[in-house]
Amino acid sequence: MAKHDPNLDLLFHALSDPTRRMMLSRLAKGPAAVTELAGLSGFKLPTILRHLSVLEEAGLVATQKDGRVRSCAFQPKALQPMTDWLEDQRKLWEARLDRLDDYVMNLMKEREK
Amino acid sequence: MAKHDPNLDLLFHALSDPTRRMMLSRLAKGPAAVTELAGLSGFKLPTILRHLSVLEEAGLVATQKDGRVRSCAFQPKALQPMTDWLEDQRKLWEARLDRLDDYVMNLMKEREK
DNA sequence: TGTATAGTTAGCAACATGGCTAAGCATGAT
DNA sequence: ATCATGCTTAGCCATGTTGCTAACTATACA
Numbered sequence: 450m451a452k453h454d455p456n457l458d459l460l461f462h463a464l465s466d467p468t469r470r471m472m473l474s475r476l477a478k479g480p481a482a483v484t485e486l487a488g489l490s491g492f493k494l495p496t497i498l499r500h501l502s503v504l505e506e507a508g509l510v511a512t513q514k515d516g517r518v519r520s521c522a523f524q525p526k527a528l529q530p531m532t533d534w535l536e537d538q539r540k541l542w543e544a545r546l547d548r549l550d551d552y553v554m555n556l557m558k559e560r561e562k
Numbered sequence: 563m564a565k566h567d568p569n570l571d572l573l574f575h576a577l578s579d580p581t582r583r584m585m586l587s588r589l590a591k592g593p594a595a596v597t598e599l600a601g602l603s604g605f606k607l608p609t610i611l612r613h614l615s616v617l618e619e620a621g622l623v624a625t626q627k628d629g630r631v632r633s634c635a636f637q638p639k640a641l642q643p644m645t646d647w648l649e650d651q652r653k654l655w656e657a658r659l660d661r662l663d664d665y666v667m668n669l670m671k672e673r674e675k
Numbered sequence: 676t677g678t679a680t681a682g683t684t685a686g687c688a689a690c691a692t693g694g695c696t697a698a699g700c701a702t703g704a705t
Numbered sequence: 706a707t708c709a710t711g712c713t714t715a716g717c718c719a720t721g722t723t724g725c726t727a728a729c730t731a732t733a734c735a
Contacts, residue, residue, distance in 0.1 A: 453580045454580070455580075457577075457578075457580070457583065458578055458579070458580060460578075461574050461575070461577040461578035462574070462575070462578040464570075464574040465570075465571055465573075465574035465575035465578055466571070466722095466723090467566045467567070467568075467570070467571060468723095470570065470647070473651065474650075474651065474654060477651050477654035477655045477658065478654055478657070478658050479658055482681080482682095483681075483682065484680090484681060484682085492723095492724075492725095493724080493725065493726085494681085494682070494683085495682095495683080495684080495685095495724090495725075495726085496723070496724055496725075498682075498683070498684095499722090499723075499724090500723090503722095514682090516681090516731095516732060516733075517680070517681050517682070517731060517732040517733070518680095518681060518682085518732095519681080519682065523655065525651075525652075525655050528648065528651075531648075532648065534583070535641065535644075535645065537587075538586065538587065538590050538638075538641075539638075541587060541590035541591055542590045542636065542638050544591070545590065545591050545592055579692090579693085581693090595711080595712095596711075596712065597710090597711060597712080605693095605694075605695095606694080606695065606696085607711080607712070607713085608694090608695075608696085608712095608713080608714080608715095609693070609694055609695075611712075611713070611714095612692085612693070612694090613693085616692095627712090629701090629702060629703075629711095630701060630702040630703070630710070630711050630712065631702095631710090631711060631712080632711080632712065
């Protein structure tokens with residue numbers, strides 16, 4: 450029940466950009482170098498590096514250098530806080546529906562009297 | 563297989579702010595007026611209205627005026643594109659693991675020779 | 676050693692975001 | 706009719722984001 454999870458801010462923000470989502474989709478299929486990601490997106494290298502650092506700060510991508518090439522790898526576990534949040538919301542929503550249900554049932558019982 | 567879904571941009575962006583997530587959590591429990599949302603957050607009304615419009619544009623909240631009070635309601639269906647995207651990513655990732663698995667199996671078979 | 680390749684860094688410009696105050700409008704209560 | 710309430714709009718300010726170019730570093734290859 451995190452009141453103000455900065456991790457979620459970073460996660461959702463990272464995913465709110467189509468270029469970053471494209472990068473992630475590529476990386477979900479396997480690791481790739483920065484230049485390949487740049488090629489796929491059509492953006493210049495510095496731009497991609499910035500996006501990459503956003504993804505890294507959100508924990509969605511881990512990178513390491515092999516010689517002069519930086520290899521980027523998708524980190525699926527980083528999505529967990531998001532799915533947890535979704536689940537929390539669903540629970541709230543369903544509890545609400547349950548209460549509504551009770552309410553309606555009571556109304557119907559009252560009517561029968 | 564949306565190449566550049568602007569809907570997802572709006573969705574993820576809307577969820578990237580803690581104040582907006584707090585508003586959503588409140589609304590998941592049932593409808594509320596703008597003033598109540600402002601009270602919960604501690605921010606001023608205009609600020610909350612701005613957040614509200616972001617949530618509305620993402621389709622996450624629907625509002626309507628009853629007299630002079632605007633009632634806000636959570637729209638859980640709006641989360642669907644996000645869960646779909648998550649599912650797509652998961653598939654990509656698992657396909658990758660499958661290919662890795664095949665690769666390792668082949669390696670082991672080679673070794674047996 | 677020299678040259679091409681792969682990143683990296685600094686910094687600029689345009690625009691978006693998130694907070695605010697002040698002033699306005701519409702509705703409900705007296 | 707008047708006043709309080711609840712929302713709405715306009716506009717300001719500080720900061721963050723997203724693209725770029727230019728200049729730099731570091732590694733591989735000949």
